[in-house]
Amino acid sequence: MNDIVIRIIFVAAYLILAPFIGGLLEGIDRKISARMQRRVGPPVLQPFYDVGKLFKKQVIAVNKSQIFLLMSYFFLTILTGAMFFYGTDILLCFFVLSTAATFLYFAAVMTSSPYSTFGASRELLQMVSYEPAVLLACVGFYLATEVGGHVGSFKVSDIAQADYSAIMYLPGFFIAFVFILTIKMRKSPFDTATSHHPHQELVKGLTTEFGARNLAIYTITEWYENVFLMGVVGLFIINNNPISIAVAVVVLLLVYFLEILIDNTSARVKWMTMLKGSWYVTIIAAGLNLVILMLL
C-alpha cells in the first residue's frame, strides 16, 4: 500500500511540477545561450510570460481540428510521463509517446500549409532517426536488470531500484541516447522540423500554423516531454542508493548544458546527415554494447 502511495506522489509531483521545471529549464537555457552569444538575454521567467500572453490571444487556426489533435498530443505526452513516474513498463511509455508524436504530425500536416507540411515531413524523419536508439535503450535497461542472475524487467521501478546504476552496463546505450536527445529536444544541428530560433528555410516549420493557445499548448507539452526525457537520463544513474539521486541530478544538468553547448556551436545539418549520423551512432555505440551485454 505504502508503495502505491509513493508512486502516486511521484505522479502528482510530475503532473504539477513538470511544467514549472520544464519552463525554468527553458528560461535558463535561453539565458545561457544568450551569454554564449554575448547577449544579456531575457529574464529566466520569460518562457512563462510568453505562454501566459499566448493564452490571452484570440485563437487563430487554419483548421478547427488542429485543436483536438494538439490536445491529444498534450494529454498523451502527459500520460507518458505519468506512466514513467508511476514506474510502469518503459517500453510502453515510449510507445505511448510515439503515438503522441503522431498526433503532433497530424496537427501539422492536416492544415495542408506548405511550411508546416515540410516541417511535418522532416519530423517524421526525425522520428525514424531517434526511434531505434530509444527502443534499444529500453532493451538495455532490461538487460541491465538481468545482470547478476535477476529476472529481467522493463519496469521503471525495478530499474531504479537495482543494486548498480544502469550506466555501469550501458555506457554505449547512454551515448546513443544523449545523441538522439539533441533531436528530441529540437536542438541544432538536428532541429530540422522546427526550431527554437528563427528558422530561415522553413519559417517555423512544423509549428508554423500553431498560434495563440495552440502554440501555448504545444510549448507546455514540450516542457512535460523534456522533463520526462530528463527522467530517462536520470534513470541511467539512479539505483537503490539515495546518493545516486543527487548524482543523477548533476548528470542531467550536465547533459542539459551539453545540449545547450551543442545547440550554440553547430549549424543545422541536412536531414540525411541527421538520419545517417544517429543510426551509425546507434548501431556502433548501442549495438556494440548490446552484443557485449547479450554475450555476458
Added chain:
Amino acid sequence: MPEMPVIPFLICFPIVAGLLMFCIRDRKLANAISCISAIVIMAGVGVLVAQWLMGDREPIDLYVDTELVDHIILGAEIFLMGLVTFLCFKYKRYWISLLSIGPTLLVAYAELFGPKVEEAAHIHVDHMAILMCLIVGVIGGLIAIYAGGYLIGYHEHHKEVEDRRHYFMMLLFIFLGAMFGFVLSDSLMWIELFWEMTSICSFMLIGYTRTEEAIRNSFRALWMNLLGGTGLAIGIVYFVYQQESASLSNLVALGAIGQTVAVLPVALIAFAALTKSAQMPFSTWLIGAMVAPTPSSALLHSATMVKAGIYVLFRLSPAMSGNLTGTMIAFIGGFTFLVASFIAIAQSDGKKVLAYSTISNLGLMVACAGVGTPTTIWAGVFLMIFHAISKSLLFQDVGATENAIHSRDIEDMHGLLFRLPKLAIFMFIGIAAMFLAPFGMLISKWSALRACVDAKNIWLVVFIVFGSATTSLYWTKWMGKIISLSHKTGEKLKDMSTIRENASMGIHAVLMIVVCALFPLVSNVFVGPMLVETFGKEDQVLSTAVLVLLVAIILFVFAVPALSYVYGRSVKINRKLSYMSGINTGEDREFTDSFGDSKQLWLSNMYLEDIVGQKKLLVPSQVFSLAVLLVMLSLIIGGVLS
C-alpha cells in the same frame, strides 16, 4: 471418439459451392448464392468452434482409416498436375510444369509403391487448428461477401477486362475449402494436396485479367510456390521412407527431441513455408500478385493463404527451436521484416505499400516461429490474428476507394477524409491498428521484441528495433495524407461501395476493436492452451495483470482524442489562410507565382526513392538472402549426411 461431421462439411462445402457458382451465370442468383454460402461457411466455423469449446478442448484425432479418400486425394493431385501442365504449355512456360510433374509423380510413387505407412489419424483438431479455422472462416467469409459487391464496381471501372465473375468466385470458394483442409489435416499427404490447391488458386486468381502483366506475374507466383511445393514433397517422401509415417505431429515430436531423421524434412517444409509466406528472396511474387482484383489480394495474399506458411512454421517451431533450421528461419524472417519495411517507404501505390507491409509483418511472424520459444510463438500468434483482421480491412478499403477515385495512388488520396469520409475513416482505423499504441499489432510487436531479448537473439533485436522505426514512417505519412485538407475538396466523388462491401468492412473494424479489448481473454482461452499443446508448458510474455492494464490504457487513448474533439468543437476560432510568405491569393490552396498569376499549391509526401527504392534495395537483398538460405541449407543437409 467424438464425431465431427462439420469438418468434412467445411472442406467439401466451399468446393461444391464454388463449382456451383461457376455454372450459374445469372448475376443476381450467383450473388445471392455466394452470400448464402459465405454465411453457411461462417456458421459452419461457428458450429466447429462451439463444439470444440463445449467439449473438453483436448486435441482430437479423427479419420484413421481413409483408403477411399486417399485415392481421391491422389487423383486430385494428378488432376492438378494436368491442369498446371496444360496452362504452362498454353502460355509457353514449359519448364514450370516440371515443378508440378516432378513432385506429384514423386508423391504418387511413394504412395503407391512406397513403404506401408503406419496407421495414424488424418485430421487433427487442436487450438491452433481452431484458431486458423476462425481466421479463415470469419475473414474469408466476409471477404467473399465483399467480393460480390466489389466486382460490380470493378467491372464498371475496368471495361477492358472480360467479366468472369463466376470464375473468380469459384476460385475464391475452392480456396476456402482448401484452406480448411490444410489447417485441419495431420496427414502430410493431405497437406501436400491442399498446399498445391492454394498455390494454384492463387496463380489462377492473379491471372484473372489475362493482361500481359497479369500472366507474367501469375507464372512468377506459380513457379515460386511450386518450388516450395517441391521442397515439401521431397521432405514428405523422405520422411515416409525413413520413418514409415506420414503424420505431421509425429514429425514434430521427433524433431523436438532432436532425432536426426526429422532434421531434413523439417528444414524442407520450413523452406516451403518461406516461399508461401513470400519471404526474401521469394518476395517478388506477392508484389506481382497485386495486379489481381482486390478481394483476392485481401483473402489470399494477406489475410489467409500467406498465413498458411506461418501456420506450418508455428507447427514446426518445437522442432526448430535452437537448431540450425530455426536460426535460418529466424534470420530470414527478421531480415525480410527490415528490408520490406524499407522498400515500403518508397512506394506510393497503396496496394504495393500494403503488399510490402504484409511481407514485412510476415517476416516478423516467421522470425518468431524460427526462435521457437513459447514466448515468441505467443507474440507471433497475436501478430497473426491482428494482422489478418487489419490487413483484410485495409485491402478491402483500398479496393473500394479505387473503384471511386479510379486510382490507388496514395497521393490521390490527399484529403480523402473530406471526399469519401466513410472509406477514409475505415482506412484510418485499419492503418492505426497496424502500428499505433494501443492497438494489438503494436502490443504484439512489443512482446515479440521482448521475447527475442529473452531468447538472446541479437540479430532479431536489431532488426525489430530498426524495422519498427521505418514501419511507423510509411504508415504515418499515409495517414497524414488522408486527413490533410485537400486541394480537391470541391470535387464531388461518388462512393461506389455497395452495402455488401460496407457490411464487411464495418464488421472488420468492429472485430478489430473487440479483439483488442478482449486481448486478455483471447490469451487465456486460446493462445495459452495452444502453447501448452505445442510445448507442454505455457509461457506468456505479458501477464494477465499487464494485459488488463493495457486495456485500461486503450480506453484512455481512445477517450483522449474523443473528448478533445468534443472540446475542440466548442472553441471559437478565427480561421485564417495558411502562411505562404504573404503571396496568398485569397484562396487557401493557391498562391501568386512570379508572373503574378495564381498557381495551385500541390503537396506531396516524400518517398526517398533514391535511398530505399525497390530498384536500389530489392535485388541486393534477394541475392544476400538467397546466399544465406543456400549456405544454411547446405549446412543442414551436410550435417545430416555426414
